[in-house]
Amino acid sequence: xxxxxxxxxxxxxFGIVFGFLLQRGGVxxxxxxxxxxxxxxxxxxxxxxxxVVTGMIGIHFxxxxxxxxxxxxxGSWGMNxxxxxxxxxxxALLGYCPGTIAGAMGDGNLDALxxxxxxxxxxxxxxxxxxxxxxxxxxxxxxxxxxxxPRALKVxxxxxxxxxxxxxxxxxxxxxxxxx
Amino acid sequence: MDWLTxxxxxxxxxxxGVGVLSWLTWLISRSPIGCSTSFARTAGMLERLVRGPQxxxxxxxREVKPVVDxxxxxxxxxxxxxxxxxxxxxxxxxxxxxxTWASSFGTAALPRLLVGLVGGIFLGFGSRWADGCTSxxxxxxxxxxxxxxxxxxxxxxxxxxxxAWLLFGVIGGQA
Numbered sequence: 001x002x003x004x005x006x007x008x009x010x011x012x013x014f015g016i017v018f019g020f021l022l023q024r025g026g027v028x029x030x031x032x033x034x035x036x037x038x039x040x041x042x043x044x045x046x047x048x049x050x051x052v053v054t055g056m057i058g059i060h061f062x063x064x065x066x067x068x069x070x071x072x073x074x075g076s077w078g079m080n081x082x083x084x085x086x087x088x089x090x091x092a093l094l095g096y097c098p099g100t101i102a103g104a105m106g107d108g109n110l111d112a113l114x115x116x117x118x119x120x121x122x123x124x125x126x127x128x129x130x131x132x133x134x135x136x137x138x139x140x141x142x143x144x145x146x147x148x149x150p151r152a153l154k155v156x157x158x159x160x161x162x163x164x165x166x167x168x169x170x171x172x173x174x175x176x177x178x179x180x
Numbered sequence: 181m182d183w184l185t186x187x188x189x190x191x192x193x194x195x196x197g198v199g200v201l202s203w204l205t206w207l208i209s210r211s212p213i214g215c216s217t218s219f220a221r222t223a224g225m226l227e228r229l230v231r232g233p234q235x236x237x238x239x240x241x242r243e244v245k246p247v248v249d250x251x252x253x254x255x256x257x258x259x260x261x262x263x264x265x266x267x268x269x270x271x272x273x274x275x276x277x278x279x280t281w282a283s284s285f286g287t288a289a290l291p292r293l294l295v296g297l298v299g300g301i302f303l304g305f306g307s308r309w310a311d312g313c314t315s316x317x318x319x320x321x322x323x324x325x326x327x328x329x330x331x332x333x334x335x336x337x338x339x340x341x342x343x344a345w346l347l348f349g350v351i352g353g354q355a
Contacts, residue, residue, distance in 0.1 A: 003249045010209050011250040015257020016264065017201055018213060023265035024186075025194035030278035037337075037344035046191035047198065048319055054199025055323040059206055068206045073311055073321055075328025080317075083310025084332040088339015090306055092347060093299025095278065097314040097336075098307055099215035101300075102255050106262030108274045115293040119300015124216075124223040126301070127308040128240035134309070135239070149325040160325055172192075 019103045022047075028103035030095035030111070037092050042180045049168045057165065060157055077142030094119065187269045202320060211250055212324070214316030216307035218252040220244050223304070240308075284352030295347075310335075 003011075019028075025047045026032045035041025062068045091097055094116045096104050101120065104112035127134075149164075150157040183189070198213075205213055224246025228235040235241060266272035276289045285291055307313040310332045312321055318336060321329020 007209055007250050008248070008253045011253030012257040012260075014201060014205050014209070014213070015254035016261035017257075018198065018254065019258030019261025019263075020265040021189075021194050021197045021201070021261075022258070023262040023271070024189040024269070025191055026188055028262050028266075031280045034278075034280050034344060034348070037340045038348060039341065043191050047195040048314075050192045050195025051198035051202070051319050052323045054196045055202040055319070056199075056325070058199065058203040059323060062203065062207065068210065070206075070324045071212070072324045072326030073317070073328045075311065075326070075331065077331070080310050080328050080331040081335050083306050083308075084317075084335025085306075085339035086302055087306030087310055087313065087332075088336045088341070089343045090299045090302025090304075091314070091336060091340040092343035094296050094303055095281075095299070097215075098219055098303060099255075099258065099313060099315040102215065102258035103262035106259040106264075107266035108272050109278070110274060110276045111278065111289075111292050111296045115296025116300040116303075119297040119302075120216075120219045120304035120307075121223045121226065121300075122297075123301035123304020123306070124220040124308050125227060125304075127305045128220065128223065128227075128238060128244075131238075131240040139309070144327055147327040149327060149330065152327055157325065164325075 022103045028107050034095050042175050053165045072146045074146040078138040187271045212320035216313035218255040
């Protein structure tokens, strides 16, 4: 699997834009991320949810026209719930996630570079070492494959997209009104 | 052009920007934005450097090859993009200890680095266990309406809120 050179350049370019946006949003800062997890500053959720609404409408529109083919990840309760909680512990202890730590290194945070980065690499290597034992076991527990919400609910995708967009926008409105 | 030097942009402007960026990554690169796989690939590259090519035979690295790919370049670009943004707005500064940490645990570097290291280990382990992170599941996966990603994203915050409360509320005595 060799990636074409032009795609590597596109990756770099998209990454520069993504990192720029995250830095301007403030989420390359430990204080902002911990503020979210302490529920005192909702910047992280505001960015994530407005990205999800914008992205969701656009990518499903493009898929409907046959321009792209989405690839929802397969998963299971053992994989996503257990892994998600473990990830969450790390999210709070480090105060960055794998994406924002890249940005945090870029805007000068040495705790990201000296503490967090080696940690993520060690953690990834540990999982790689444990993988043969986990793969046939807990990672399969409660397997649901590449299920999507519309298929789980047995409705068309736009029957999920529009109500979900409304719910997210109302939630964001309420967060603003609460002054968070 | 004031916006270019503004230190902070509205989180909604940033979020919509990320959403539009995701259209382009799908359209041009056929790929969703994600980050954590690149750290696993890097870990594999470092392991290969130390232990030799037999590392590529490991089950995990047969599935997640230790190579530079599109997403790896994306993560590299993010470091550059964040640095550019911070330098242009004057927000760039070298910093060891974030202020929220300092107000509970003081300004010594070692405790912060050790907790950060442990946190990083959980992040690396957990993101590869869950097959995604705040970007791959939290943004790109939820917008594809993947059940795996919605469960993951919700659990990221459950685990995160619980540990932040334990760290700052119970141990740090702030709650």
